[in-house]
Amino acid sequence: MHFASDNSGPVPQQVLDALHEANTGHVMAYGADPLTDEVTGLIRDLFEAPNAAVHLVATGTAGNALALSTLCQPYQTVFCTPCAHIHMDECNAPEFFTGGAKLTLVPGDDRMTPEALRHAILNEGNRGVHGPQRGPVSLTNATEWGNVYDPDQIKALAAVAREFGLPVHLDGARFANACVALGCTPAEMTWKAGVDVAVFGGTKNGLMGVEAVIFFDPAQAQSFELRRKRGAHLFSKHRYLSAQMAAYLRDDLWRGLALRANTACARLVDGLRDAGFGFANDPVANMVFIRMPRSVHQRAMAAGAVYHIWEGALEGDDPDEILTGRLVCDWSTSDAEIDAFLTVIGE
Known part of the structure; x- marks a missing residue:
């Protein structure tokens, strides 16, 4: 009767088999391997985003913090809910990797509303050099309280962000659970709804430890690879991350x-x-x-x-x-x- 967390569960055999298959011979390191190329193609197909930049990391914290660091300057703020994972459970990793950007908590429950988001944005970035500047909006789907944003709700929040020229980040530690609950496609829950960067979670859904960070506009990802390396999150034996994600994507295992x-x-x-x-x-x-x-x-x-x-x-x-x-x-x-x-x- 173990219900503590989906982080506590085992790894399915398909993933273990893929790791065993990948554990043969020598391949190039740091993501220059055929499995990583396969994963990039599979994710682009799944998300209907042929030009997306796809990068793998081992933890959700790394995925979120590094993604936000590419979208947010140190003098800006990230808008999120009071119970967002980036606020409650990541030990200030977003602040650390962004070089000091703050989090602005949008009042309400685990799902922000367009009205509350607009009010929060209007209350920041209006004090010139004396206050934090407006930065990205971060959503969590599924939320830390088990709710989900449907595509229309995401569209409404993204529209507010666009009014102010702000990008939208999606924390998808339980991306698959939300997508299945909603009966929608990954594209409908992300870029078609206005999301700029999504973290496609795998660890909570059975993988040993890998998440995909997806930039739907590859121009926004230019510094991600450098930040990933500088932040000590670039695996040399990258094929073992890719093997997990490849198994996850093949035959819609996810x-x-x-x-x-x-x-x-x-x-x-x-x-x-x-x-x-x-x-x-x-x-x-x-x-x-x-x-x-x-x-x-x-x-x-x-x-x-x-x-x-x-x-x-x-x-x-x-x-x-x-x-x-x-x-x-x-x-x-x-x-x-x-x-x-x-x-x-x-x-």
């Missing part, structure tokens, strides 16, 4: 893995609803934020369930106090795990 995770989550949600528990929001991808009494959380964890308490404290005097727990399903989450969890909380 979509199949995300569908399995989302389907497992839907089964979990149905069971939780039947048990009478509430949710912090309407689950749509592969994360559930469940509201249950402290005593139920304690019973579940005592029985071996592994997940995080998101709001509240597991230890306390009131067994009936409602706590919010985050449960995440990955591609390998089984029906048996879900049913065992539902049995425990239903006792």
Whole structure:
């Protein structure tokens, strides 16, 4: 009953097989290998972007921080939500790699609105040399609270950014889960909706460790390769990143893995609803934020369930106090795990 994170799950056999296949002989280093060429072509085809610049890194933090550093000057600010991953979970990496650019938190919940974004932009860049200048808008899809932006919502936010001449970055650590939940294509969720740079996540969706940074206008990527090298994120044995991503893209494995995770989550949600528990929001991808009494959380964890308490404290005097727990399903989450969890909380 392991629901702590999709980072915790195993790697599918297709990816391990691709790594084994790549582990033969000598090929050129630093991305000058046939697998990297294949991955670039596959991603361009998938995103319907034949001229896109594609670069691989090993972590989502590197992908986001290096992408933003190419879009943002040190004296600018990045507009994001208060719970954006780049604000909550990356230890100031965007600020570090941009050379000091700040983050401006757009008021609201995990999905910003066009009105809130416009207001935030208008409140920055209006103090001349004395204040931060306006910089990129960063969106997370799926969000840290398990919601998704549909293509029309992204278009509306990108339109506001365009009013001020600002680029749009998409943090796609759970890109595949969002895409599957929305039933849209990667192109519809990115450049067709106004996104300039997208991080196509793989690690949370079954890969050992690789993310693709995609610049839909290759001119915007001119400094990315230099920043990646300077930031110590250029792998010499690059073929092992590319092998993972190639397996991920062949036969739409990325979509199949995300569908399995989302389907497992839907089964979990149905069971939780039947048990009478509430949710912090309407689950749509592969994360559930469940509201249950402290005593139920304690019973579940005592029985071996592994997940995080998101709001509240597991230890306390009131067994009936409602706590919010985050449960995440990955591609390998089984029906048996879900049913065992539902049995425990239903006792």
